Amino acid sequence: MPLTFAPDTPDALPLTLLSPETLDGWIDRQEDAVKAWVLGNGFRAGSGKVLLLPGAHGAPGGALIGLGDGADRSRERFALASAAGALPEGDWRLDGTLSGAELEEAALGWLFAGYAFGRYRKKSGARARLVAPEGVDAARLEAIAAGEALVRDLINTPASDMGPSALAAAAEAVAQGFGATFRVVTGEELLAQNFPMIHAVGRAAEDAPRLIEMTWGEEGPALTLVGKGVCFDTGGLDIKPAAGMGLMKKDMGGAANVLGLARTIMALGVKVRLRVLIPAVENAIAGNAFRPGDILTSRKGLTVEVNNTDAEGRLVLADALAYGAEGAPDLMISMATLTGAARVAVGPDLAPFYSDDEGFAAGLAAAAQEVADPVWRLPFWAPYEAMIEPGIADLDNAPKGGFAGSITAALFLRRFAGGVNYAHFDIYGWQPSAAPGRPQGGVGQGWRAILAALPEVLKA
Structure with missing residues (x-):
């Protein structure tokens, strides 16, 4: 169903909405029949708990939703979204208990609960629709929900239907929807236009590698978004085991998040000069696949020794970042499902990011908390620069030893983004098990925090 609010009827x-602290006072004010109903059902206002209240002729007359205690509210995101799935189909209206950021989170989580991936099997999300609460910007939240739905759909779609050409088509559809300029550089033309590492990583696949480019907006600061679009990753000749390959349809999660953010920026008319760059490839195995030990020359001229073909994401991002930096944007951000080391460090729920800009980092952290899109800053740790310098070439794509894998990947990427204000997000892009407002599967990470932070971090 559309992720939109119900009409105000x-x-x-x-x-x-009741917390354990306010429940008893509310019960005391009710008629005896309501008191008996609530007490008889054992409702104690736990986080996300729902109790339907009887109305006339056996139909629901309303519902109670538990907010939980203070610890619950600080620990759980989108707790009220679980209530959306527990309510029968129909239109519902929140009382005025919540305000500010809590109210926005509740309303947005409700919209998120309406999402279901039904491309291959008919499914539906929560059917209970919410009237936009007074005090929220309904149009903005609906645009954000549409951006998140795009992210989830792209990640959830398997590589059989979301290879490089399909990802390019999806990006073009977004561009056409908002009048953005769009172009794609494909196959051997990548070499002619100096994107050699994108070509090297993707040349073994039947679906040719490509660089996707979208531009939009004529005023405001220049913002360049770069998303890793590895539509499937076998690991290349350094092949992954079957268990490691099972979720590799999500290896284009960076591209999906960038497109969701770009769509929302355009839908909201944010005053920026937006540029989106997506290197879209499949890391496949064939006789012409790039090899361990190969030395590649990048767009920037830096040489890279390939010590593991399964560290391909940073190679394709490197050419795209070098290209993006040539435009001298005010801010360039890359998003990628880049390293398992980031998952070991912070788990699947946090989106680690890197930035040398203290103002950006502070603004992003504040925005992330405000919009319930958690991020965590990790350092561009300069002493580890030597780990990515193999000696035979300028850079090593897979330093030996296994230490600080996310940091060394970020340092590698920064070499190609030199000269501009740059931030990198090493995201997971996947919800391992269902949570309120987030069914199992593809999920957005970090992009809503970026969106919320943009007015502050891009001040002239």
């Missing part, structure tokens, strides 16, 4: 049923 008098038929919308009331939703009363």
Whole structure:
């Protein structure tokens, strides 16, 4: 169903939000029948718990939703979204218990709960629709929900239907929807236009490698978004085991998140000069696959020794970042499902990011907390620069030893983004098990925090 709010009608049923601290006072004010109903059902206002209230002729007359205690509210994101799935189909209206960021989170989480991936099997998300609460910008939240739905759809679609050409088509559809300029450099033309590492990584696949480029906006600061678009990663000749390959349809999660952010920026008319760059490849195995030990010359002229063909994401991003830096943007951001080391460090729920800009880092951290899109800063740790310098070439794509894998990958990428204000996000892009507002599967990470931070971090 569309991730939109219900029309404001008098038929919308009331939703009363209660915490354990306010429950007893509310019960005391009710008629005896309601008191008996609530007490008899054992409702204690736990986080996300729902109790339907009886109305006339056996139909629901409203519902109670538990907010949980303070610890619950600080620990759980989108807790009210679980209530959306527990309510029957119909239109519902929140009471005025929440305000500010808490109200926005509740309303957005409700929209997120309406998402289901139904391309291959009919599915539906929560059917209970929410009237936009007074005090929220409904159009903005609907645009964000549409951006998140795009991210999830792209990641959830398997490589059989989301190879480099399909990813380019999806990006073109976004561009056409908002009048953006769009172009693609494909196959051997990558060599002619000096994107040698994108070509090297993707040349073994039947679906040719390509660089996707979208531009939009004529005023405001220049913002360049670069997303890793590895549509499937076998590991190349350094092949992954079957268990490591199982989720590799999500290896274009960086591209998906960048496209979701770009779509939302354009839908909201944010005053930026936006540029989106996506190197889209499949890291496949064939006689012409790039090899361990190969030395590649990048767009920037830096040489890279390939010590593991399964560290391909940083190679394709390197050419795209060098290209992006040539435009001297005010801010350039890359997003990528880049390293398992980041997952070991912070788990699947946090999006680690790197930035040398203290203002950007502080603004992003504040925005992330405000919009319930958690991020965590990791350092561009200069003493580790020597780990990515193999001696035979300028750079090593896979330093030996296994230490600081996310940091060394970020340092590698920074070499190609030199000269501009640059931030890198090493995201997971996947929800391992269902949570409120986030079904198992593809998920956006970090992009809503970036969106919220943009007005502050891009001040002239």
